[in-house]
Amino acid sequence: MFFLSLIEHTLRLPPHLLDLPLDEAIKGELEHLFLDKVIPNLGLCISVYDLRSIDGGFIFPGDGASTYTVIIYFKKKFLSNVFKFMLLWQVVCRLLMFRPFVGEVLSGKVDSSDMNGLRLSVGFFKDIYVPVHFLPNPSKFGEDGRWVWMYEGDELSIENEEEIRFRIQSVKYPAIPIEPEKDAKPFAPMIITASIDHDGLGPVAWWV
Amino acid sequence: MKVIKANAGALTNFEVLDFLRSRGASNPTRVIGSVAPSEFQVYDYLLQSSACNQTRESVNEFLCKCEKFDLAKAEKLNIINIRPSSEVEIDPIIEQCENRMGAEEVQVLVKTVVEVLPPTKPDNTDEDKIIQDQETMEAD
Numbered sequence: 001m002f003f004l005s006l007i008e009h010t011l012r013l014p015p016h017l018l019d020l021p022l023d024e025a026i027k028g029e030l031e032h033l034f035l036d037k038v039i040p041n042l043g044l045c046i047s048v049y050d051l052r053s054i055d056g057g058f059i060f061p062g063d064g065a066s067t068y069t070v071i072i073y074f075k076k077k078f079l080s081n082v083f084k085f086m087l088l089w090q091v092v093c094r095l096l097m098f099r100p101f102v103g104e105v106l107s108g109k110v111d112s113s114d115m116n117g118l119r120l121s122v123g124f125f126k127d128i129y130v131p132v133h134f135l136p137n138p139s140k141f142g143e144d145g146r147w148v149w150m151y152e153g154d155e156l157s158i159e160n161e162e163e164i165r166f167r168i169q170s171v172k173y174p175a176i177p178i179e180p181e182k183d184a185k186p187f188a189p190m191i192i193t194a195s196i197d198h199d200g201l202g203p204v205a206w207w208v
Numbered sequence: 209m210k211v212i213k214a215n216a217g218a219l220t221n222f223e224v225l226d227f228l229r230s231r232g233a234s235n236p237t238r239v240i241g242s243v244a245p246s247e248f249q250v251y252d253y254l255l256q257s258s259a260c261n262q263t264r265e266s267v268n269e270f271l272c273k274c275e276k277f278d279l280a281k282a283e284k285l286n287i288i289n290i291r292p293s294s295e296v297e298i299d300p301i302i303e304q305c306e307n308r309m310g311a312e313e314v315q316v317l318v319k320t321v322v323e324v325l326p327p328t329k330p331d332n333t334d335e336d337k338i339i340q341d342q343e344t345m346e347a348d
Contacts, residue, residue, distance in 0.1 A: 006216040039209075
């Protein structure tokens, strides 16, 4: 469910972070950039796990406040102190990603149900869908808006907010549509398709 | 951004919870510290999961004890995360469970899981209370 991914990123530190230690400032900037965002093929970024290396780059011509350049020029003593915030930093870090693998069993909650199937949630991520063909067979959609599994004469319903186990079928990272359709659903950068059509899957209450 | 290594190792839910705790997510006020709101959501989810009472020792012990079963790394990881406490719960986690493991072997594995990995709610105070209430009601 959680993986580490090693990435390299070049970033510029704005001067207002001058009072922070270098690693803290860089970590803060990285968090600002990546946290709670989906990176295609890597998953949803949960945390910046650690920094592996920080390399000082170079100043782009005309970048940064000119006053600092003056300080660097005249007071060489403070070079290291001020210089570092003028540079572009090349950082290698490990990000903690939420990226379930195909076949993995996760535990979550039922977010909502409709004619097309279920929408599930793991609290911090809600774009998990169970289409009708991955529901246990035979199932029917009741008039009260719940899915019911018809099991040997019994009717086992799937309530909203109920704890549910599901198996990952696929993880997709759709491209951002250039011209979104008028009634399109809000864009989701990462969509997980899950199945509950197996013994032991579905609401925990069915099996315990 | 350049991806050097997309998969630099998997973490169990427990390790993620431990990492967030070390960042200060267990602070009840949730104001002080450098934990982002999205990280708190993950923390809250993990607190509800089987990882909440696991320790480094219990996970290591489980990994030692399940050596004798022919399990893939991903399956061990999944078992630690879900903590299946019955045969039917373990079945979807292990690929082709019936062909690879005999019914007895599965039973031993479930027993190992239940023994080594702590349950989600060790302090059954609520359940105990209900039982006590029932007992007093019956006594009345």
